[in-house]
Amino acid sequence: MAGPLHPHARGDRKTVKAVLGPTNTGKTHLAIERLCAHSSGAIGFPLRLLAREVYDRVCAIKGAQNVALITGEERIEPKNARWHLCTVEAMPSRPDLAFVALDEAQLAADPERGHVFTNRLLNTRGREETMLLGSATLEPMVKALVPEAEIVTRPRFSTLTHTEPKKLSRIPPRSAIVAFSAEQVYAMAEMLRRFRGGAAVVMGALSPQTRNAQVAMYQSGEVDYLVATDAIGMGLNLDVNHVAFAGLSKYDGHRRRRLTTAEMAQIAGRAGRHHKDGTFGALAGMGGHDPEFAPEEVYAIEEHRFPPLTRLFWREAEPRFDSLNILIEDLESPPFRPELATPPKAIDLAVVKRLAEDPDIADTVRGRGSVQRFWQACSLPDFRQQGVETHARFVAKLWQDLRRGHLGADYVAQAIAHLDNPSGDIDTLQGRIAAIRSWSYIAQRPDWVLARDEMAARARAVETRLSDALHGRLTERFVNRRTTVLMRKVGGDAGLLPVRLSDAGTVLVDDEPIGHLEGFRFIVDPLARASDRKLLLAAAERHLPALLDRRAEALAGDARLDAAEQAKALHLDAGRIRWHEETVARLDRGKTLLTPRLSLEPALAALPPLARDKVERALSDWLVRKLASPLAPLRKLEAVGSASESGPALRALLLHLIEAGGVLPRDEAKLERLDAAQRESLRKLGIRVGTFDLFVPAFLKPRALALWAMAADVRGLPHPPVPSDMPPVIAGKRAPLGYRRFGVQALRVDLVEKLLQAAHGSRMGARAKRYYLDPALARSMGLSTASYALLLRQAGFRVAIGRPLGEGAFGPPSPPLWDWRPPRPRPAETARPSVVAGNGAFAALAELIR
Structure with missing residues (x-):
């Protein structure tokens, strides 16, 4: 209800700061710096474009995981977000936020939305700092x-100077022309x-x-x-040198009136950014309707002197929901301060009053919860x-479904799909975008x-498609792409058109983009007019072989x-060779697992034969160098395994070890088939025979395992997952390549042997039959006590738990x-009752091991 400010709105002078000044003073930049300096916070913006x-x-x-975006039509809210960027209407009311800022706070004097800004100005505060x-x-x-x-107060970084009126044909480049109706905007853009x-077009009716x-x-x-319309005056930071006014009056929804000097300055202030000065002036040659700035208006804009605001609009922000009449009465209640004024009838209040007069609708609104909804x-x-009338009918239809609960997913999906049509002219697409924004707002409501x-x-995907289509229509209508001029210049001979390739891979005909190269594939520009397409494609086809030949030279050179320079351009990814992120070749099955074959992408078939052979040789040599060092430990095994003098048993073991990625369980190795000389060969090859596994320590590296896995995938060999790095311990139900699983943890195979060596060292140095094994080394690796005990038990160690204290x-x-007995095969043990009494830590350990 109307009354004094909320209690939390008061604070000492250090907590609330009003940063005031004209455009281009760095106020928003300051607020962003202060937001990031606090542990949490929110900034409310007048436009979702600014918030985004x-x-x-x-x-x-x-980091995106810590930041939220909250607007009426879009909500990105990570679970632990601490910094919030919002539209003013969507700002969260949370007293725990350390910092709160309200941007463009002077909009509290706006007749339509001012009451929302006033409520935030009076009542929204940060725990540590508030900025207006x-x-x-x-x-x-x-x-x-x-x-x-x-x-x-902050001064403007640059100066703003008035210039004499100029005709549209004499407006300097990097200028913005401001009009106040869609018809006038289209006329100005068409003449330019x-x-x-050509010209870009910006209007408030466009989607962000x-x-x-x-x-x-x-x-x-x-x-x-x-x-642009006056929408340019807020939320756009542009490289504009001059702002030209095509008019100085506009229709504000009630009447046609002259702009205030503050509104003029807000628009003119788009000229000049940061320390770059700007100019503004009127547009001449408007057929007797030339706008003219009065001297006092020029003085006010240049000196940033404007009449102060004498009142702000206010409306009860927390009305009662006992009944529709009480709700309307609260919303129309007078302000509690003389500096506040009742706003003109807002669209939401007008819709409430209009629908409340319909008995069929009013009878369905009963109870506090129903009135609030x-x-x-x-x-x-x-x-x-x-x-009001059209919007009220839309709300009435929406209410008939909402009052019964949620909107069905099929109903919402059908409404969204109905608008998913990117065809039509500019006005049609603008209407569809406005309609889909309504459904985006509706879809954001969880209740x-x-x-949801x-x-x-x-809804966002449909708005994106419609926006892309509208951008295409605007560009097509108001930007001359010069292709018709080119046709007149050369007639029907496409060979006369100059074709070149830009650094970004765009194919240009007389500096006009007609498509681009993705690797060695030519993609036609989808915006090329159908009437021009035949000529432009003919020009491209005439010159493409030479362009591709130069591109092939660049690929072979890279x-x-x-290796250091190659990494910038060439790399292996999932069995593909990628050049500047485009696939140029793939790995295929070769003679052996470690020697995959290279196959060029079909797009490279368009290359001349000599260029294609040169690329294939260069990439083959590159692949050999790429695999040589990481796979060298296994290549040594392959060389010995292919020699007939190695003997069948050793050759089979080495082949098996290569196909297993350098790590093979000992019970699969069949070591008993090897003689002493063959076992010595294993040692010389760097193969370690461990308690559980045979492995090649030099191959236990992430890069080597990743390349082996890529080669195995090409060959279709199944294998365990490959870790991105090689930590001592990895948790999970499945052991990655190079690890052995003990319980819920997997330990790297070389560290398994390190722990067992330490355990046997303690055993050999012990004087008693049973000895203590310190788990400190295992814990330093990240191995739990239970996993360590399981490792020891599988290696033949047995534990004895001491008697509990009397x-x-x-x-x-x-x-x-512990003591140790060499493990030997034996029948499965039957369950034995626990012999350890008590409920201490060692009793639990004994039970776990049992």
Whole structure:
């Protein structure tokens, strides 16, 4: 209910800071630095585009697993996220957050959304620091409503200067032209396409993805001009030198009015970024409708002097839900401070009042929970911008399903699929994007939609496809791709067109992209007009052999470089040789496991024969060098195993050892078939005969095992998983290659022998029949006591647990003592009752071993 500020809104002057100033003062950058300096926090932005941009920046600093993005249409919330980037409406109300910031806080004076910003300004606080960012016009309101705040003003980094009006044909490059209707935006962009090559288009009705794509086209220099509505004034950091106003008045939803000087400055401030100065001015040649800045407006914009705000809009943020009438009464209640004003009728309140007048709907809203759920449905934003009546009908249909529970997944999926149509003109696609944004918002509600994650992902995918299509339509309409000019220049002879390959692999015809090379495959540009496609493809086919020949030379050259340089371009991945991340060859079965054969990708068949042979020889030599050092220990075994003088038993053992990856269980080795000379050969080859396994210690390396596994996969040999590194112990139910499993842990085979050597050393040095084995070495490897005991028992050691202390006796318990008997085959033992009394640690160990 209306009343004083919430208790947690108050704090000392050090906890709340208002950072005020014009555009390009680094306020948002400062807030990001302060957010990252705290253990947790959140920043509320006016646009989801801004929230997404800052989310990507914070993820790069803190890691994506620690950062959340929360907007009406998108929620990325890792389980342990501590830093939150949100739209203002979606900001979490959590007193445990150390830092909270509100961006563009002067929007509390906006008639449509101002009450949300005012509520955050008054009541949302960080545990350690709160930051309010906004225009200097907000200063009086901060002093009145947040007297504990420390006010910091920041000057603009660069100067903003007014210039005389210019015609559109004389507007300098790297300029933005601002209009205030879609028709005027299209007209400006069409004229720029005709005599300046084209323009990017930015409007508030575009989806963030389309807007980003258009801005990227401008930022990359593909076009030198940007045509935009006043949506450019917030959330876009652009390389703009000059802002030209095609008008100075707009329709605000109620009437046509002249822009305020603060609104003019917000738009003009896009010119010049950081320490680069910018200019602004009006557009001339508008047929008697030329906009003109008044001298006092120019002075105000250049000097950043604007009338201070005298009131902020406020609405009860926590209305009662006892009934629809009480809800409406609370939402229309007057403010509790003279600095606050009741906002004009917002769309959500208008929808509530409109539906409350319908008895068929009002009768379904009974009870506190039902009223609250109905208000949440009415709060669905009007993304379609079609007015109260149309939006109320959509909400009414939604409520008929919501009041019975969740929306069915089939119903939501069908609604989303209905909009998944990338055909149509610009206006049609904008309408579909607005509609899919409504379903994206609906799909984010966990209490509205079954299979929320799946439906939200589908809605995002459809919005992405529609946005891509809209970007294509805008580019096609307002950017001259010069292909028709090329046709007029050369007629029908495609051979006259100059074709070259860019460093990025793009195939250019007279500097116009017509496709790109992926490895040695030519992919046609999907945006090439059908009428131009035949000519451009003919030009590409005429020149492609020469382009591919040069590319083959580059590949062969990279294959001949030393290992350090090769790693930048060539590498092996899952049986494929990849060059700059494109597959150029694959491994096939060779004569032996360790000598796989190389097969070129079919795309390289387009190479001239000499170039193809050169590439194949270079890659074959590269593969031999790549495998030589890691597989050398097994290659020695292969060489001896192929010699007839080695004898059948040794040859079979070595072949078996190679096919097992250098580690073979001893009970499969059939060592009894080897004579003394053959056993000596094993030693000379570096093969260690262990208690449980035969293995090659020099081959127990991650790189060597990975290459062996790749060769085994090519040959179709099954094998255990290969570890990415070689830690002493790995937990799991299946032992990786090079490990032996003891209970729930697997120990590297060379360390198995190290532990057993230490145990036998203790045995040999003991004077008594039973002796103590210190588990410290095993624990230092990460092996548990139970796994260590199991290892010892399998190696022939037996444990004896000391008797428990008698009643009344004190002192440490007797440690377990071991003795050893060479293991020999014997029938399975029957279960024996435990002979250890008590419930101490040694009794538990004895029970575990038993």
